[in-house]
Amino acid sequence: MASPGNPRPVxxxxxxxxxGVSHGTASNVFSRPEIVREEVRERVKAAAEAMGYGGPxxxxxxxxxxxxxxxxxxxxxxxxxxxxxxxARVMMAGISQACDATGAGISLVSAANNxxxxxxxxxxxxxxxxxxxxxxxxxxxxxxxxxxxxxxALDLASEDGSVATIGIDNVAGxxxxxxxxxxxxHRRFAVLALEFVDGRTGLVxxxxxxxxxxxxxxxxxxxxxxxxxxxxxxxTRVPIYATANDVASTKSALETIFGTxxxxxxxxxxxxxxxxxxxxxxxxxxxxxxxxxxxxxxDGVPEAAVSEPPLTTVAQPIAEMGRLAVKAILDxxxxxxxxxxxxxxxxxxxxxPPRG
Amino acid sequence: MASPGNPRPVxxxxxxxxxGVSHGTASNVFSRPEIVREEVRERVKAAAEAMGYGGPxxxxxxxxxxxxxxxxxxxxxxxxxxxxxxxARVMMAGISQACDATGAGISLVSAANNxxxxxxxxxxxxxxxxxxxxxxxxxxxxxxxxxxxxxxALDLASEDGSVATIGIDNVAGxxxxxxxxxxxxHRRFAVLALEFVDGRTGLVxxxxxxxxxxxxxxxxxxxxxxxxxxxxxxxTRVPIYATANDVASTKSALETIFGTxxxxxxxxxxxxxxxxxxxxxxxxxxxxxxxxxxxxxxDGVPEAAVSEPPLTTVAQPIAEMGRLAVKAILDxxxxxxxxxxxxxxxxxxxxxPPRG
DNA sequence: AGCAATATTTGAATCGATCCAACGAAAGTG
DNA sequence: CACTTTCGTTGGATCGATTCAAATATTGCT
Numbered sequence: 001m002a003s004p005g006n007p008r009p010v011x012x013x014x015x016x017x018x019x020g021v022s023h024g025t026a027s028n029v030f031s032r033p034e035i036v037r038e039e040v041r042e043r044v045k046a047a048a049e050a051m052g053y054g055g056p057x058x059x060x061x062x063x064x065x066x067x068x069x070x071x072x073x074x075x076x077x078x079x080x081x082x083x084x085x086x087x088a089r090v091m092m093a094g095i096s097q098a099c100d101a102t103g104a105g106i107s108l109v110s111a112a113n114n115x116x117x118x119x120x121x122x123x124x125x126x127x128x129x130x131x132x133x134x135x136x137x138x139x140x141x142x143x144x145x146x147x148x149x150x151x152x153a154l155d156l157a158s159e160d161g162s163v164a165t166i167g168i169d170n171v172a173g174x175x176x177x178x179x180x181x182x183x184x185x186h187r188r189f190a191v192l193a194l195e196f197v198d199g200r201t202g203l204v205x206x207x208x209x210x211x212x213x214x215x216x217x218x219x220x221x222x223x224x225x226x227x228x229x230x231x232x233x234x235x236t237r238v239p240i241y242a243t244a245n246d247v248a249s250t251k252s253a254l255e256t257i258f259g260t261x262x263x264x265x266x267x268x269x270x271x272x273x274x275x276x277x278x279x280x281x282x283x284x285x286x287x288x289x290x291x292x293x294x295x296x297x298x299d300g301v302p303e304a305a306v307s308e309p310p311l312t313t314v315a316q317p318i319a320e321m322g323r324l325a326v327k328a329i330l331d332x333x334x335x336x337x338x339x340x341x342x343x344x345x346x347x348x349x350x351x352x353p354p355r356g
Numbered sequence: 357m358a359s360p361g362n363p364r365p366v367x368x369x370x371x372x373x374x375x376g377v378s379h380g381t382a383s384n385v386f387s388r389p390e391i392v393r394e395e396v397r398e399r400v401k402a403a404a405e406a407m408g409y410g411g412p413x414x415x416x417x418x419x420x421x422x423x424x425x426x427x428x429x430x431x432x433x434x435x436x437x438x439x440x441x442x443x444a445r446v447m448m449a450g451i452s453q454a455c456d457a458t459g460a461g462i463s464l465v466s467a468a469n470n471x472x473x474x475x476x477x478x479x480x481x482x483x484x485x486x487x488x489x490x491x492x493x494x495x496x497x498x499x500x501x502x503x504x505x506x507x508x509a510l511d512l513a514s515e516d517g518s519v520a521t522i523g524i525d526n527v528a529g530x531x532x533x534x535x536x537x538x539x540x541x542h543r544r545f546a547v548l549a550l551e552f553v554d555g556r557t558g559l560v561x562x563x564x565x566x567x568x569x570x571x572x573x574x575x576x577x578x579x580x581x582x583x584x585x586x587x588x589x590x591x592t593r594v595p596i597y598a599t600a601n602d603v604a605s606t607k608s609a610l611e612t613i614f615g616t617x618x619x620x621x622x623x624x625x626x627x628x629x630x631x632x633x634x635x636x637x638x639x640x641x642x643x644x645x646x647x648x649x650x651x652x653x654x655d656g657v658p659e660a661a662v663s664e665p666p667l668t669t670v671a672q673p674i675a676e677m678g679r680l681a682v683k684a685i686l687d688x689x690x691x692x693x694x695x696x697x698x699x700x701x702x703x704x705x706x707x708x709p710p711r712g
Numbered sequence: 713a714g715c716a717a718t719a720t721t722t723g724a725a726t727c728g729a730t731c732c733a734a735c736g737a738a739a740g741t742g
Numbered sequence: 743c744a745c746t747t748t749c750g751t752t753g754g755a756t757c758g759a760t761t762c763a764a765a766t767a768t769t770g771c772t
Contacts, residue, residue: 060758
């Protein structure tokens, strides 16, 4: 039908000419109709209609106005991450809420492969960035910073004090999880870890862990081991398996962990996602949670409340973090550096004293 | 730190002057570095660095280049709809996939309140729109069309042949659901409907249904009743309750439907979301599904496969619809008008013959 | 009718880049 | 050495709008 598939070179200036007015007046017809005489206004509108003019092109307006009225959310994962991952979804819900309240839009920017990455960030039309640093964060942060736009990194315990961050106290949160399990009497542990270094999954030695690129992962491990040491557990013998936080690598991790002579009685998982996979995997193996194995997750995603059994976990105020991030960007007063929100241990049915 | 909170008026022209070259050359340094002499290139880059230039502003580039390289997804719901609603999420996953493949970004545009709505659509920086027409679609479609950008309406069985649409055969899908239940022997039904008219929930009479604004809702009802009539059910006595497709109004619907002397043995739900709420509500009432009541949903969202009991439903190729929509927008050849995809009845455990 | 006050309209300047025809300088050729 | 290529650089035109001071038209008042 009407759509010819190609050029639509009808500009404001065209209809101004057609209506016999200056482009200044034509512009006013759309942006401040009340100051234009009715007769003229109608004439211009008629011309616009006749020529198939779709209203002032935001591309043009933008340049003059300066503000895009949208905030960018960037991640190194594929775009579908925003809709699949439970953590991301709760976070996005918080971000959405804050954006709705202020009328801002959301631009999703992905950078799954490295070349696109740079370009996508560099050319994103946004007033600021929220960077998801769950994985592969460092490069993203650098690119975002180069845009010299307001930006906030989420969930990144970066060394770099110059990066505005909204996060949690990973050490304290992890310690709470470990403490809960040691209090229950557990002494044999395994850690389902997030990546310490980009793309590296598998068993990780304690020194490798100390040299982590991802400070968040390292800090959680520190928190875990801090508590385990207190009760005399030899942490050098606790298996640490880094996964890509997906089903496949988490299952590999579990195979390895439970393939040993003395399997753990308790699992410390650095994400609820891994913990939930573990729940399923153990159930398929006829291992009872919490009686054979206790599990404590991390994040506090909604799914953790309705799993079988419901998951004990360290809950982050995820949605709140999203809301704060938007706020930090919109009223970019430069004050919001490095905010740390409290976490909370939620005890549910996936943890209990070890057998016997 | 470095972020002063206000103006950053450093433009390409500024660094050009600082480096003692023309703006043309300065531009080349960033867009085609290979054609400018190394010495000059370094000089310009140094100047940029020194003055805190964040690279060519996409706002400026955009005007010249024309393409935003992002597609807009618009809905009349709040932005969080994209992350909360199961149907929307699967659809967005399909859209994400197609966008990732082509390197395009996604702009989420919401229009929860009417004034913002118009403006948000009119000022969205996108190359085309995908309009979610689940609810409140008509106005959205009109606004999107006025932008004269490529656009596709999803899930809208519009009368208007000039609107490009990707959808399903609602009548046929609904008929399959009803046929399944009548085949099982059911004769007493209730319909959990989506809205027929904007924002109107509650019991709906058959004539009101015929005057629906939302053709999709009406068509599904037509499909249901077509089959029910075939086996002699008096459709005028089948309660039709329109909900807002949320928990609260679905519960009200169920209260009403099961508050009668002769409650139905089978429920036809126009969305899985409602069907899942019904599952829970009935279980809380100690009514067994499928023995006391059978339920057939609509959509085929992932949650329907893992509910208790798993839900019999009419599955749409949701993700595929999303993928096709993106494709239709990107290679806007004007050919993609009104595409209808097949639906499929997935029989699970929520439907069985009525008692006795 | 004459003049001030008010209502409209005009057109140049601006937003921040990219593109491209033209041009000067250095290198290659006979 | 004059003459063509090649390479790099320049600066004006352009993308599509908004803004605003100045110009012009209308209206009100005596």
